[in-house]
Amino acid sequence: MNMFLSQEIDRMQSTTIMSEQLRDALDNIFNECVPAIWQRESLVSSTLGFWFTDLLERNQHFHTWCFNPNQSSEGACLVTDSI
DSSP: OHHHHHHHHHHHHSOOOOOHHHHHHHHHHHTTOOOHHHHTTSOOOSSHHHHHHHHHHHHHHHHHHHHOTTSOSTTOOOOOTTO
16 A cells, blocks of 8 residues: 555656747637647648648548448539648
């Protein structure tokens, strides 16, 4: 019991170190912006809300395309600018 308590005290006293990328991502999310590391592989969006809505729409399109290939999703194909 004593050993467990001393380990917990050591954990609470230790300093948590964040990487620069993680800190940047958290700051951007707090400011409702898309983190730069996310934008590398996705479309550019003005706000985090628009980016997330686009992500959900792309996920739904991909799911329909994979599991219902005969059912067209609005007859359009979503194309990214990173291709």
